[in-house]
Amino acid sequence: MELNLFNTQSRQCEAIVLEPQKPFKTYCCGPTVYGPAHIGNFRTYVVQDVLVRLLKLLKVNVCYVRNITDVDDKTIRGARQNNQSLQEFTTYWTQRFHNDCERLNLLPPTVEPKATETIDDQLALIQLLMDNGYAYARNGSVYFRISACKDYGKLSHLNERELQTQDLNSAEQANDADEYERDQIADFALWKAYKPEDGTVAWNSPWGRGRPGWHTECSAMTHRYLGGTLDVHSGGVDLVFPHHENEIAQFESAYKVPFVKHWLHIAHLRVNGQKMSKKLGNLYTLDSLQEQHYEPSTVRYALIAGHYRKPLNFTFENLNAAQSALHKIYAYTQTLCKQLSVDFANLPALLQQATLPDHLQWLQPFFDALLHDDLNTPKALGCLFSFMGQHPQLSLDEAKTVFPEWLAVLYALGIQPVEQRISIPADIQELAEKRWQCKCSGDYQAADNLRKALMDKGWRVLDNAQGYRIEPL
RNA sequence: GGCACGGUAGCCAAGUGGUAAGGCAGGAGUCUGCAAAACUCUUAUACGUCGGUUCGAUUCCGACCCGUGCCUCCA
Known part of the structure; x- marks a missing residue:
């Protein structure tokens, strides 16, 4: 069994061999919990979800880790502004995030570690890097020494580009080379010395009180929960550099094994041609859309209506299209259920047990598009509608053979037809x-x-x- | 400046060296007191520009134009 996926590092599609007995290790960079996640954030998690669902349909033993970043500048600032402890603040936003995930029908990860719960692992990782000469301490902070890492930049092809030192970074904060007393501006912080703005947020370390750097947590958590080399590591495209590049550098320097076989990066969602971001303030959330009577399921459909490697422009026309298309799928499902005397209310239970039939008679093209064509969801949806168009009516015998395949389709896409309950004043x-x-x-x-x-x-x-x-x- | 990605009908969005899936919208019909929903049928000569390779290019190559992303804590 194989799965064809584009690998950011090689810049081409590669076959991933699936072995059902062997654990399939996948890690997705999760949210920083300092505010509501917008639907652009969810594009990444929905695509990752489709991948995990496909693997489960194929009975692959998936171990899926997605982290929660619950300590960084923004969470600390947010907690202070709300007069809350860091934990109160991040717990609230984590719950909100989980609520959104559930509404989007995202399968929960196997493990969802928090940065603050894995400080020991992070300190161990930093110590290992210090012991081997990959890191150095300056005034209570610890930095990774990029010059010690020969193949630094292999993911984002840094060797082919020149790093331009800008006055401002993408967060519009000064790129001050002296701020952290790094040897080279490209060196990044593994451990940040305590500053008064951090309030009560600090942990003890061999280098003094402080808190972990952003990149450190992901490497420490992958190592703890997944061990050696990962099969697939995913995230938004903006994480390619520097976050994922730094993860590679830390992990491989410390543990001396390849970090990731396959990198999966999801393109951004745009609004009016610009990327949706908290910074630009052009974001839509599940809540804001639901106020306009758009169900999360509609949002989910809209997010997979475009190929994950291509930027997707978010419009209400698009959402309406998604809604209509989804209704057609619901209607077809309902007809199928009626014909086979399957209680519609039992569908969620049936979907939980869905597997991919060994021999597909009807929907092979749908699964080919997903499995062999780089998770091509728009193509797969095209195949699905072609099928429905060609088979508006099925005989009872036909319906019987279509049904298991249909369940697999719904499961793969994460579509769960339910009768909407609307409260009427x-x-x-x-x-x-x-x-x-x-x-x-x-x-x-x-x-x-x-x-x-x-x-x-x-x-x-x-x-x-x-x-x-x-x-x- | 460097590195990437994209430009296919009104809006999205697949795809291919031999004239292009699918969805939405639009149009027509069935149904209906009227509507809506649903269902059926249906329209459009849509591949950024200019060259090159080729019997033939939307597809390959080159140049250009336009848009976007990343370039030190953003998904």
Whole structure:
């Protein structure tokens, strides 16, 4: 069994051989919990989720680690501004993040370590680097010495580029070479000496009180929870340099084994042609979209409607398209269930047990696009709609063979058709009931007026033979 | 300045050395008191520009234009 995926380091698609008995080790750089995650952040986690789902369908023994960064400049600042302890602050945002993950139907990682819970591992890693001459201490901080790492830059192809020293870094903070007294400006902090702004956030270390650097945590956590070489390490494209480059440098210098076989980087989500970011303030969250009646499932669909390596432009037209497309998939699923007398409510349970049938009769192209064509979700969705178009009606025998394949499709995409429960305010309910009475008694004029009144209040009435239902506009 | 990525119908978005999936929107119909939803059918001569290779290029090569990302703690 093989999976074809583009590898950032080699800049080409490579086959990943899957061996069901062997643990498949994958690590995804998780969120820094200092505010609401936006849907651009979630693009990364959704793509990673599709990958993990595919592996599970193939019965691969996946060990999936995704971290929580709960100590850095932004979390410390946020906690201070809210008069909270760092832990109170980050716990709140972690819960919010988990809530979003659940709504997006993201499978929970096997392990989700927090940076603050693995300080010992990080200190051990730093000590190892110190012992082997890869790091040096200056005034209570410890820095990684890039000049000691011969192949530094191999992921982002630094040897082919010139590093320009800018006055400002991407966080718009001064790149002050003297600030941390580094030997070279490119050296990065493994351990940061305590500063008054850090408040009560500090741990003891052989080099004095302080806190870990950003890159250190990921290397320490991968080593602790996954051991040696990872099969796939993923993250947003912006992490290629310096974060992932530094992770490689630390890990390989310390443990003397290759860090990662395959690097997976997910392109950014854009708004009006610019990347969605907290810095630019152009972000959408699951909550802000739900206020406009867009379900998280719709957002999820919109995020996989484009190929992960290509920037995806976020628009409401796109979201509407996703919603309509998703409804078609729901409707097809419902028909299939009805035909086979499967209780729609049982679908989540059935999906949990979904596996990829050995011989695909109907949806081979769908899985080929995902497995053999670099996780090509838009192509796969195209195949799915072509299938539905070609088979609007199935015989009972056909439906029986389609069903397991269909379940695998839903599982892979993380689509969970459910009947939406919408809470309807009492006054709306009352108006709708009144309209129904008018309609039944033949007073169409009054009925239409009431329909209009409901429309003005933001609700649509949909009649059918037996009755009516109401939904928000 | 360096390194990358992208430019396919109104909007998204696949893909291919031999004239281009799919979704949305648009149009028509069935249904309906009317609508909506659903279903069926359907439209458009869409591959950034200019050269080159080729029998043939949207696809390969080169140049250019436009847009975007990264270049020291951003997913």
